[in-house]
Amino acid sequence: MYSVSVRDHLMIAHSFTVEVFGPSQRLHGATFVVDAEFRRRDLDADGIVVDIGRAAEALKAILSDLNFRNLDDEPAFKGRNTTTEFLARVVFDRLAAAVKRGDLGPGANALESLRITLHESHVAWGSYEASLGG
Amino acid sequence: MYSVSVRDHLMIAHSFTVEVFGPSQRLHGATFVVDAEFRRRDLDADGIVVDIGRAAEALKAILSDLNFRNLDDEPAFKGRNTTTEFLARVVFDRLAAAVKRGDLGPGANALESLRITLHESHVAWGSYEASLGG
Amino acid sequence: MYSVSVRDHLMIAHSFTVEVFGPSQRLHGATFVVDAEFRRRDLDADGIVVDIGRAAEALKAILSDLNFRNLDDEPAFKGRNTTTEFLARVVFDRLAAAVKRGDLGPGANALESLRITLHESHVAWGSYEASLGG
Amino acid sequence: MYSVSVRDHLMIAHSFTVEVFGPSQRLHGATFVVDAEFRRRDLDADGIVVDIGRAAEALKAILSDLNFRNLDDEPAFKGRNTTTEFLARVVFDRLAAAVKRGDLGPGANALESLRITLHESHVAWGSYEASLGG
Amino acid sequence: MYSVSVRDHLMIAHSFTVEVFGPSQRLHGATFVVDAEFRRRDLDADGIVVDIGRAAEALKAILSDLNFRNLDDEPAFKGRNTTTEFLARVVFDRLAAAVKRGDLGPGANALESLRITLHESHVAWGSYEASLGG
Amino acid sequence: MYSVSVRDHLMIAHSFTVEVFGPSQRLHGATFVVDAEFRRRDLDADGIVVDIGRAAEALKAILSDLNFRNLDDEPAFKGRNTTTEFLARVVFDRLAAAVKRGDLGPGANALESLRITLHESHVAWGSYEASLGG
Numbered sequence: 001m002y003s004v005s006v007r008d009h010l011m012i013a014h015s016f017t018v019e020v021f022g023p024s025q026r027l028h029g030a031t032f033v034v035d036a037e038f039r040r041r042d043l044d045a046d047g048i049v050v051d052i053g054r055a056a057e058a059l060k061a062i063l064s065d066l067n068f069r070n071l072d073d074e075p076a077f078k079g080r081n082t083t084t085e086f087l088a089r090v091v092f093d094r095l096a097a098a099v100k101r102g103d104l105g106p107g108a109n110a111l112e113s114l115r116i117t118l119h120e121s122h123v124a125w126g127s128y129e130a131s132l133g134g
Numbered sequence: 135m136y137s138v139s140v141r142d143h144l145m146i147a148h149s150f151t152v153e154v155f156g157p158s159q160r161l162h163g164a165t166f167v168v169d170a171e172f173r174r175r176d177l178d179a180d181g182i183v184v185d186i187g188r189a190a191e192a193l194k195a196i197l198s199d200l201n202f203r204n205l206d207d208e209p210a211f212k213g214r215n216t217t218t219e220f221l222a223r224v225v226f227d228r229l230a231a232a233v234k235r236g237d238l239g240p241g242a243n244a245l246e247s248l249r250i251t252l253h254e255s256h257v258a259w260g261s262y263e264a265s266l267g268g
Numbered sequence: 269m270y271s272v273s274v275r276d277h278l279m280i281a282h283s284f285t286v287e288v289f290g291p292s293q294r295l296h297g298a299t300f301v302v303d304a305e306f307r308r309r310d311l312d313a314d315g316i317v318v319d320i321g322r323a324a325e326a327l328k329a330i331l332s333d334l335n336f337r338n339l340d341d342e343p344a345f346k347g348r349n350t351t352t353e354f355l356a357r358v359v360f361d362r363l364a365a366a367v368k369r370g371d372l373g374p375g376a377n378a379l380e381s382l383r384i385t386l387h388e389s390h391v392a393w394g395s396y397e398a399s400l401g402g
Numbered sequence: 403m404y405s406v407s408v409r410d411h412l413m414i415a416h417s418f419t420v421e422v423f424g425p426s427q428r429l430h431g432a433t434f435v436v437d438a439e440f441r442r443r444d445l446d447a448d449g450i451v452v453d454i455g456r457a458a459e460a461l462k463a464i465l466s467d468l469n470f471r472n473l474d475d476e477p478a479f480k481g482r483n484t485t486t487e488f489l490a491r492v493v494f495d496r497l498a499a500a501v502k503r504g505d506l507g508p509g510a511n512a513l514e515s516l517r518i519t520l521h522e523s524h525v526a527w528g529s530y531e532a533s534l535g536g
Numbered sequence: 537m538y539s540v541s542v543r544d545h546l547m548i549a550h551s552f553t554v555e556v557f558g559p560s561q562r563l564h565g566a567t568f569v570v571d572a573e574f575r576r577r578d579l580d581a582d583g584i585v586v587d588i589g590r591a592a593e594a595l596k597a598i599l600s601d602l603n604f605r606n607l608d609d610e611p612a613f614k615g616r617n618t619t620t621e622f623l624a625r626v627v628f629d630r631l632a633a634a635v636k637r638g639d640l641g642p643g644a645n646a647l648e649s650l651r652i653t654l655h656e657s658h659v660a661w662g663s664y665e666a667s668l669g670g
Numbered sequence: 671m672y673s674v675s676v677r678d679h680l681m682i683a684h685s686f687t688v689e690v691f692g693p694s695q696r697l698h699g700a701t702f703v704v705d706a707e708f709r710r711r712d713l714d715a716d717g718i719v720v721d722i723g724r725a726a727e728a729l730k731a732i733l734s735d736l737n738f739r740n741l742d743d744e745p746a747f748k749g750r751n752t753t754t755e756f757l758a759r760v761v762f763d764r765l766a767a768a769v770k771r772g773d774l775g776p777g778a779n780a781l782e783s784l785r786i787t788l789h790e791s792h793v794a795w796g797s798y799e800a801s802l803g804g
Contacts, residue, residue, distance in 0.1 A: 001532070002487045007525040009389045013281035013297035013338070018180045020239070022187065023336040029281035029297010031389050043491075046420045047483035052526060053424065068291040070281070081181035085136045089177075105422075121277045121299050122792065123141040124186060130135070143791045147683035147699035147740070152448045154507075156455065157738040163683035163699010165791050202693040204683070215449035219404045223445075255679045256658065256703050257409040258454060264403070269800070270755045275793040286582045288641070290589065311759075314688045315751035320794060321692065349583035353538045357579075373690075390524065391543040392588060398537070411657045415549035415565035415606070425604040431549035431565010435658050470559040472549070523545045523567050554716045556775070558723065617717035621672045625713075659677040660722060666671070 001112070004049040005037040006056045010063045010118075014071040014082045021081070027072070032087065033119040034063060036095060037129075044107045054104045061103075062094045084118045084126035092116045092128045099132060135246070138183040139171040140190045144197045144252075148205040148216045155215070161206070166221065167253040168197060170229060171263075178241045188238045196228045218252045218260035226250045226262045233266060269380070272317040273305040274324045278331045278386075282339040282350045289349070295340070300355065301387040302331060304363060305397075312375045322372045329371075330362045352386045352394035360384045360396045367400060403514070406451040407439040408458045412465045412520075416473040416484045423483070429474070434489065435521040436465060438497060439531075446509045456506045464496045486520045486528035494518045494530045501534060537648070540585040541573040542592045546599045546654075550607040550618045557617070563608070568623065569655040570599060572631060573665075580643045590640045597639075598630045620654045620662035628652045628664045635668060671782070674719040675707040676726045680733045680788075684741040684752045691751070697742070702757065703789040704733060706765060707799075714777045724774045732764045754788045754796035762786045762798045769802060 013029040036059050040049045066074075071082040080086065092114060099108045115129035147163040170193050174183045200208075205216040214220060226248060233242045249263035281297040304327050308317045334342075339350040348354065360382060367376045383397035415431040438461050442451045468476075473484040482488060494516060501510045517531035549565040572595050576585045602610075607618040616622060628650060635644045651665035683699040706729050710719045736744075741752040750756060762784060769778045785799035 002490070002528070002530050004487055004528045005526065007390065009391070011292075011296050011298050011389070013295050020180060020182075020185050020187075024279075026336050027281050027338040028279050028336040029299075029338075030279050031297075031299040033390050043485075043487060046422060047485045047488040048422075049487050049528065051422050053422075056526075068294050068296040070295040070297075083177075083181045085138055085177060085183050086181040088136070121279070122275065122301050123277070124139065124190075126136070126138045126183065128136050141792065143793070145694075145698050145700050145791070147697050154448060154450075154453050154455075158681075160738050161683050161740040162681050162738040163701075163740075164681050165699075165701040167792050202696050202698040204697040204699075217445075217449045219406055219445060219451050220449040222404070255681070255701050256677065257679070258407065258458075260404070260406045260451065262404050270758070270796070270798050272755055272796045273794065288582060288584075288587050288589075311753075311755060314690060315753045315756040316690075317755050317796065319690050321690075324794075351579075351583045353540055353579060353585050354583040356538070392541065392592075394538070394540045394585065396538050409658065411659070413560075413564050413566050413657070415563050426547075428604050429549050429606040430547050430604040431567075431606075432547050433565075433567040433657050470562050470564040472563040472565075523547070524543065524569050525545070556716060556718075556721050556723075619713075619717045621674055621713060621719050622717040624672070660675065660726075662672070662674045662719065664672050 001039055001041060002043060002049050003037050003039045004052055004055065005035050006052060006059055007033060007035050008056070008059050008063055009033045010067050012066060012069055012071050016081045016083070018081065027070075030120050032084070034059065034091060035117040036091070037115040037117070038111050039113045039115070040111050044110065050108050050111060051105045058095060058098045058103050062091055062098065084120045084124070085128065088116045088118050088126050088128035091118070092130065096132055135173055135175060136177060136183050137171050137173045138186055138189065139169050140186060140193055141167060141169050142190070142193050142197055143167045144201050146200060146203055146205050150215045150217070152215065161204075164254050166218070168193065168225060169251040170225070171249040171251070172245050173247045173249070174245050178244065184242050184245060185239045192229060192232045192237050196225060196232065218254045218258070219262065222250045222252050222260050222262035225252070226264065230266055269307055269309060270311060270317050271305050271307045272320055272323065273303050274320060274327055275301060275303050276324070276327050276331055277301045278335050280334060280337055280339050284349045284351070286349065298388050300352065302327065302359060303385040304359070305383040305385070306379050307381045307383070308379050312378065318376050318379060319373045326363060326366045326371050330359060330366065352388045352392070353396065356384045356386050356394050356396035359386070360398065364400055403441055403443060404445060404451050405439050405441045406454055406457065407437050408454060408461055409435060409437050410458070410461050410465055411435045412469050414468060414471055414473050418483045418485070420483065432522050434486070436461065436493060437519040438493070439517040439519070440513050441515045441517070442513050446512065452510050452513060453507045460497060460500045460505050464493060464500065486522045486526070487530065490518045490520050490528050490530035493520070494532065498534055537575055537577060538579060538585050539573050539575045540588055540591065541571050542588060542595055543569060543571050544592070544595050544599055545569045546603050548602060548605055548607050552617045552619070554617065563606075566656050568620070570595065570627060571653040572627070573651040573653070574647050575649045575651070576647050580646065586644050586647060587641045594631060594634045594639050598627060598634065620656045620660070621664065624652045624654050624662050624664035627654070628666065632668055671709055671711060672713060672719050673707050673709045674722055674725065675705050676722060676729055677703060677705050678726070678729050678733055679703045680737050682736060682739055682741050686751045686753070688751065700790050702754070704729065704761060705787040706761070707785040707787070708781050709783045709785070710781050714780065720778050720781060721775045728765060728768045728773050732761055732768065754790045754794070755798065758786045758788050758796050758798035761788070762800065766802055
């Protein structure tokens with residue numbers, strides 16, 4: 001299995017709503033350093049997993065929709081705890097949709113799976129990965 | 135599959151007992167930067183894989199039992215080479231037991247697997263991963 | 269010149285009030301990975317710059333007063349842009365005061381200078397350094 | 403599953419031959435920081451996955467054959483785009499061959515799989531992994 | 537003293553012309569991860585050292601002029617060894633000129649000094665720093 | 671001012687002898703990731719601060735004399751606490767002597783200063799820097 005990964009980042013405010021989170025129930029924030037790993041069984045004729053320039057642009061576009069925002073105010077996350085692992089899934093779903101729409105090029109439909117990792121600090125990170133059906 | 139990871143560290147002395155290890159047969163030591171990755175198929179109702187605060191505390195408690203020690207003097211490791219990969223398994227077994235005892239909260243019994251990685255330097259690391267049966 | 273550095277982190281929400289900041293005028297947030305570098309011309313009789321355990325505790329105490337908060341609501345920062353470099357100075361002032369109060373031990377009054385660095389992402393960081401008069 | 407990883411690096415020139423690569427069609431170059439992860443189901447009698455010294459030497463020998471070269475001039479890569487993911491496969495094939503030849507010691511034939519990751523910058527990397535049949 | 541740093545990168549081919557460089561006399565290449573540290577005695581009225589967005593853009597523009605090139609073909613470097621430390625000076629001179637031209641905003645003329653660091657691998661880097669006369 | 675830095679590492683056992691060190695009074699150990707930064711006002715005729723290959727070899731030779739040892743048994747450190755900052759000075763003194771002996775080439779006598787940093791973990795490090803009189 002081959003993979004290609006790109007890294008970008010995101011800066012948001014949010015709060016959590018349950019007791020388990022302790023002081024993080026207060027409005028606070030995070031920088032998430034975001035890695036997107038694209039996986040594919042074979043390389044295409046050009047020797048690539050995915051056009052890395054388009055992959056980086058697609059990730060940046062998705063992060064831009066979330067960046068510099070208070071996630072507590074986003075209707076899409078109403079009633080949800082926007083934890084690191086939850087947001088990894090959000091980025092996954094949006095990037096998987098971009099792949100299916102052809103934003104990463106026609107060859108990207110051969111991608112087998114995708115893993116999104118959000119680093120919330122130097123000592124904690126979360127991820128979501130799943131098949132893309134490629 | 136979702137995951138959450140936490141990082142801590144450990145400083146120990148030890149020596150190895152076989153020829154393959156060359157100068158590391160002498161008593162020496164290591165800092166191990168330790169990552170624990172908890173994996174789970176679905177998030178719980180709060181949107182988490184595991185209570186990250188309790189996960190970090192459980193890891194710290196396990197590392198405290200090993201920290202600032204000469205592992206050659208530990209009865210538990212009698213006759214064993216305490217290599218990086220061997221110690222990854224030790225941390226795995228103790229953290230898996232903590233999960234089963236409920237130290238990470240009742241929801242942690244839904245965890246599917248766990249991966250422990252010990253970084254012994256900027257150019258070498260080892261890991262052990264296995265199912266938790268969650 | 270000798271130095272000892274310790275690292276910790278901080279997660280906050282904030283917004284900026286001037287045009288130059290563009291989308292960061294919206295309420296958002298950041299994880300700051302914080303390094304405190306303590307400098308001293310000579311080691312003390314025990315061979316140390318500063319008691320590293322007390323240094324780490326003093327830094328953690330200062331970050332705890334800021335952690336998991338919306339800095340826009342903090343009276344201390346009223347009317348100020350809480351930029352990375354501004355916050356580096358805030359941490360410096362509080363840690364310098366802790367040194368002077370003796371929180372890091374009596375030997376810490378020999379410290380010559382202190383540098384605080386806040387990493388806001390993998391691609392941007394800011395710092396403040398100054399003499400401690402030691 | 404256990405693993406041991408070692409890191410080294412490589413500095414090469416190359417160019418790409420298709421339109422998708424834009425300015426990287428010009429002759430340019432890269433530093434690749436290379437990680438080799440060796441995986442094995444059980445430890446051997448000495449408590450190791452692989453002799454880490456021999457693993458590091460075998461990786462270095464393979465990288466030396468590529469290092470400080472213009473890959474466009476290498477007959478082995480004639481007509482191929484030497485992308486990060488393509489080169490991850492090249493290193494994999496050569497290291498897998500070294501394992502089979504016994505260069506990493508007789509115990510290395512118990513290795514189950516190998517993953518090679520090439521970091522081309524702080525924001526992009528690629529990998530290839532496959533079974534070693536161990 | 538305050539500072540703000542931004543990071544970007546650059547991928548080039550080059551060769552060296554003297555014996556001391558051994559195999560690096562052959563045409564090869566490098567990824568340089570480039571850090572620009574801007575220093576200033578006091579913050580401006582907005583609480584900043586420099587407009588970080590404009591600083592990052594100015595650095596990117598300078599790196600774009602060098603990126604994806606064979607430096608042996610650049611007239612500006614005729615007869616020079618484009619070592620890591622030499623290139624740190626090149627980036628310094630061009631970024632200092634951008635500051636003087638006002639590309640980083642009018643406030644940037646208060647900058648006191650600038651340090652450019654180029655990381656050529658995980659185990660080697662070089663830098664150049666000097667006053668900006670601010 | 672120009673600089674060039676190289677990184678290597680060291681794995682040792684040791685213990686401390688005073689109360690301030692708490693559990694680190696027990697025999698334990700550390701991996702030290704060691705950075706040596708060589709500084710010089712001007713580049714030489716080849717465009718370098720120092721021959722980076724010889725610099726890396728000289729550092730490795732010095733670390734080899736300490737590596738895989740119990741520092742409590744070294745006569746050179748009798749009665750001393752081998753703290754991170756103390757060891758930074760040891761490496762400095764030995765590397766400065768190598769510079770003076772000409773081990774880094776005749777041009778190295780133009781070096782102005784040297785900084786040695788020892789990273790004992792991902793959250794703590796120490797350094798020593800001083801003039802080389804170049």
